[in-house]
Amino acid sequence: MTDTSPEQLDETAARAESASTVMRLVADEERAGWLEAAADALDAAVDELVPLADEETHLGATRLTGEVARTSGQLRMFARVVREGSYLEATIDHAAGAAPDLRRMLRPIGPVAVFSASNFPFAFSVAGGDTASALAVGCPVIVKAHPSHPRLSRRTAEIVAGALRSAGAPEGVLELVEGYDAGIALAKHPLVAAVAFTGSLAGGRALHAICAGRDAPIPFYGELGSINPVVVTEAADSARGADLAQGLVGSFTLGTGQFCTKPGVVLVPQGSAIEAALPDLVASGPGRMLSDSIADGFHGGVRRLVELPGVDLVAGRADADAETGSGTPVVVATDASELDRRAEELLGEVFGPVTVLLRYRDDDDLHAALAHLGGTLTATVHAEPDEEVGPLVGRLETIAGRVLFGGWPTGVAVTWSQQHGGPWPATTTQFTSVGATAVRRFQRPVVYQDAPEHVLPEALREANPLGIPRRVNEALIVG
């Protein structure tokens, strides 16, 4: 344990602030190159980093190797986003009548604090999506290492910061701090301009309050919790209940259920084929969880569910391995109408391989249940092709950031159109933490009024020297 002291934090923040001043002036092309250098360095270190990650997280070499590729791919995607240039939202209105010449673009917000997550030691950690999107737009990053993988955090920071520096980035471009108190102090630090966080509802709420309560409040981009409801229509259950059961088991047990997109609640018809098929499918043995405290949280959550009146144990055994730091898959079920009595208990996120079937009698019962659901990252519909799902989708899109048709919510493609976010508590703002627009969290608009050409950033000069998409006198013009 090497907790960052208050003095060390001040020095760290000062280096980041100094880097910020330099980075504001760096050309997009050069910064895109930094991201690619970081991606190459990560890929080159995969044989060193994966064993280290496995020791600390028990996620297994296959999954972790894939996660390194996802993380380096993400850095390269943001390099493409930067080069394409739309992310600057360059907009020009020439002077007209009494209106002045106005030229607007997005500029970096300043040093960003990134709190890394336990369950993605690469993709949501030191060099993960928050870091990549902040660096992409020109913001230095101070990462708060997750205490469940400290050695991996330090080594990743060395490798990635080293690659960034070798590619020309200034000292302070990527810094690491450790320790609970240092994390709180980081969120309060006057030189920090924004905080990004992926973690628990309780931790997120506390950091949210800190960010809002500062003398000068700053944005808090938190991803806090999600139950990812799945709705199976009667027709879909009749047509392919057993297949759906198989798919569900694959999704809620993936990574020992330790994904923010794990399907936590499944609305199924009463007497469904899915429920009937599950006991034979949920047979996998216990999986080692990320940490003993996460395993304890899982067992406690399962116990609380099983002890609720009217809740049946459909598959797996509660408490089967409460002492081992591992989790065994569990399915419980109850009537959807139980939500009228104990929605909070039934809909609380339990991190780990457990899912709750909610049996509905008819459409009215289903829609009454949907009314209880709060914000979530994803919502999934399994229906037959000829079914009218308009009202169902209309409801789901008000609570979720991603609505799936068929398929399962685990697995988040890192593409330009991805949305990984949703109403509270899924995320705390109307942004995404995965996908091209994640960069928008760390940008701030600035408009230059009647500015001399030589003072303007290149993106706003009349001749469009960067050749980027711009809006000029209300019309969008591509390159």
Added chain:
Amino acid sequence: MTDTSPEQLDETAARAESASTVMRLVADEERAGWLEAAADALDAAVDELVPLADEETHLGATRLTGEVARTSGQLRMFARVVREGSYLEATIDHAAGAAPDLRRMLRPIGPVAVFSASNFPFAFSVAGGDTASALAVGCPVIVKAHPSHPRLSRRTAEIVAGALRSAGAPEGVLELVEGYDAGIALAKHPLVAAVAFTGSLAGGRALHAICAGRDAPIPFYGELGSINPVVVTEAADSARGADLAQGLVGSFTLGTGQFCTKPGVVLVPQGSAIEAALPDLVASGPGRMLSDSIADGFHGGVRRLVELPGVDLVAGRADADAETGSGTPVVVATDASELDRRAEELLGEVFGPVTVLLRYRDDDDLHAALAHLGGTLTATVHAEPDEEVGPLVGRLETIAGRVLFGGWPTGVAVTWSQQHGGPWPATTTQFTSVGATAVRRFQRPVVYQDAPEHVLPEALREANPLGIPRRVNEALIVG
């Protein structure tokens, strides 16, 4: 006084929620027509509304007539924004390898609470920019009337809601509530999805805490305060100090100084021509202020400034009309280095016709002073064409949302590129409350994964039936 009761508020919110459900499905073309109908109705009622506004605000018929035109023009601009379609940020990634088909767009966030401002009874009030941008993207609006113009608020709401309904909008599209307690209850109401506010730092901070402290926090879009620093270089002062003094007086006394963009602090060289010219220029008589409490706040603020050690009264008289509800223009001056001792007192916003000259000795002194400035809506540079202003602009763009070269910050053009916002306390988020992108505050991204064509919103269907700009497989394509 007709305060909205808790029961009335519940009914109002329920009507808005019901309108929200309808509005999510209304075509963009139709909704753009609603905005234009509202604009036409406002323009048609100018002869009735302006006298009513003048009775309650004392802003004068000329200014108020212009403000009606700005407000109806703003509604029409948002209609153009909706029709152009980029505001939806439609983005499509076709399925590729393991990645699914993903189609993303921005959707309305839900009922929006708009707290109107005292100083813009039209443009930042019932049918002002917050309301227009929320309606534009399909969100119903509940306006909290400003207590300084209640009759105008009610009549405007009748006219505009009537026009919206006549154009086909649902009941609940635009609602009005009144009273302090109702305002608090509105920000806490579970059916309200976002709050927009233009007003004081104290009031805004309180609402910000309410929005962040809810069981389910919601975004708070506040515009809270701004001192709009102006920097005059020695060369500019030498070349045209008297003209600059004239421009400054015009700007800080405009509307009796009751603009959020009033220049509140002016950095001038020691012994400047500007300062020498001001006493003869600041000769206008008292102007009636918006309310007695605003006048009292102004007189108190001026008294506190004048009583600070080292502060000189350059023009006007402090306390000249403390009893009359009016304000007389005042200029005070001190050394910029005084900021090292009492930055908070010198840089606090005083709403009304007062500005503070800060005399700097040299460039180091100027930059030391700039380091004391916090977030602000605008920052203005007056320099000569051949001067190197890069470092100065580099500093100003980190604290301001709009950087002006020449000119004065009062007067905010309502155009696509406008940015009316800045770091805390100017605004509470990285958005604008004026200009085309103001709509983004009331939108939330939703991505549809592997959705059947008939379930997708038109904006995301393969053939692009709306003909809007979209990004497809990473490439931006204009209609």
